[in-house]
Amino acid sequence: MEQNEVILSVRDLEVQFTLRGQTLTAIRGISLDLLRGESLAIVGESGSGKSVFTKSFMGMLDNNGHVSGGSILYKGQDLAKYTSSAEWRKIRGHEIAMVFQDPMTSLNPLKTVGRQIQEAVELHQGLKGRAARQKTIEYLTDVGIPAPEKRYRQYPHEFSGGMRQRAVIATAMACNPEILICDEPTTALDVTIQAQIIELLRDMQKKYHLTIIYITHDLGVVAKVADRVAVMYAGDIIEIGTSYEIFYHARHPYTWALLSSLPQLGVKGEPLFSIQGTPPNLFKAIEGDAFAPRNPYALKIDYLIRPPYFELSPTHKVRSWLEDPRAPETAPPDTVQRMMARGREAADRV
Template identity: 75%
Template sequence: MTNNEKVLSVDNLVIKFNLRGQELTAIRGASLELYKGESLAIVGESGSGKSVFTKSFMGLLDANGRIESGSIIYKDNDLAKYKTEDDWIKIRGKEIAMVFQDPMTSLNPLKTVGKQVQESIELHQNLQGEEAKKLAVEILNDVGISEPERRYKQYPHEFSGGMRQRVVIAIAVACNPNILICDEPTTALDVTIQAQILQLLKNLQKKYQLTIIYITHDLGVVANVADRIAVMYAGDIIELGLSEEVFFDPKHPYTWALLSSLPQLGIKGEELYSIKGTPPNLFKEIKGDAFAPRNPHALKIDFEKRPPYFEVTPTHKARTWLLDPRAPKVEPPLSIQKMREMEVKRGERLE
């Protein structure tokens, strides 16, 4: 983390949806603090609430969703209390921008790429006409699009998937936001392009002084870009720490399971690890630790009482009863121990 200045503070957020006459609790009392200039990765299985959580920062919840309780403090304003489009228009894009998963559906096929970047500039940066166009070309160049003047006049269908993703990033950056949320920014791209996009975001973060939130289900993707990692499960943040703490000294059994699922930890000829069971039904009230039914190390109390956060270090905490001083000592899986040993050896080599 570059400094201790908070740019966003979420406290005990509860988000509910009405679906076919039933109520679903998508976010169950999640809390998080975001610091200026950092890269924070929010990871977890599909359906764990990552996108819903961050969409609430921009007023992008579906019409049947609502913030039930809790607060989202940004620049001394509680965004959880915002109700109208007039309120959100001051935040959306200008203060907090988002790069969505699918670049093809994010772009207008009937407008040139340059015009779409220019629109953001005209809307949020008080520049018009030639001035806005000049900046749009500069931003297209910044996101790694060669011959930006020529590409400015082209349409989205003339771009490859990786190039479209660069355009979507350019549109978000053109808003000149403080916070950039990247929702699975590399999902639809092949591995080499993934690395290029992540490096691009790193470069843009420095140039435009961005605070970035990455949303992903793949811990491997964010290993080299995240300063901190928040692990989400069933609508709650169950572990939060510096990147190296969560990778090499994870404490929650769900984080163990997520890391064990990484293909690079697999052993040739052996079946890849997968987490048994399914996430809980969010239409029902969850008692105790939501991961308990899938946790081979679950204690009796896991099924009865929700664990509080236990502090591991000043920067690392986890919601698991295994950290209670009275709990039996449980060693992490061999794959986690192996990762730790590899890191220790790497550190020794560097010394």
């Protein structure tokens, strides 16, 4: 396997929605290369565009939305130009599959779990009858569903939340996709089950050589699974790097704010550096750095000109004027600095 082979290449992507005659720009010029076999986490507050971004490469945008600029290259095709459901059917499931927060949105309550997985096996792997059933039982076993023969005949409502999510993952695996997008896959589950599902996804990634995108607002989840982390704010990736770079060398004040809200930092409750204010109104054109009004470190220029990316390493880049040589020296808040220092020490000991 070639290292750093790009499997999906997004350039200058813009996505807009029309709402009551007004236009909202949800994705504001994202470029990203997804590498084959990696697990990339996309983090950011609710409403930052994580779901819209990934739905745009599955043809799953709501009807009032469309790709209004840029390209999404996958296997020589520009998915941004796809318009018909016939085109998308070749991609969705078969090439790129998705696991959502709520398993009930993916499972049909009127069909047995076994039948649903088997339909995917039949459609995507060309198996029939006994062979398809056999393969389905294998997937149920793979995803850790006990008594698979019995579970095969049951309906989604007879499964617990965690077991349902396992069934959804089995269905996704049965489609044999190259890329798996997991949109808040564990948010609806309780903590112990969350950990199990994350572990299962890691196992599936190894076994089936998947490229995975994890969408989450929970940086804690990210630490365990991601090779790289992309931080989104107001429809843009404002910092991206390896997990190590984002956790221990983050440079964007918004990333610092996210890091400071990690539970392990919340000594006696309150985080010391919470994000004040609200995200910008996406119906209006955004001048400068979208985060500026909430950024205690903002410079004058942040209100005027959108920052370019500054490259901090071949894998780490950040959209922040603080990296400009003319900007004053700026250090992260104390809590974040301490966390980063501890993390670096721990990582260096390994």
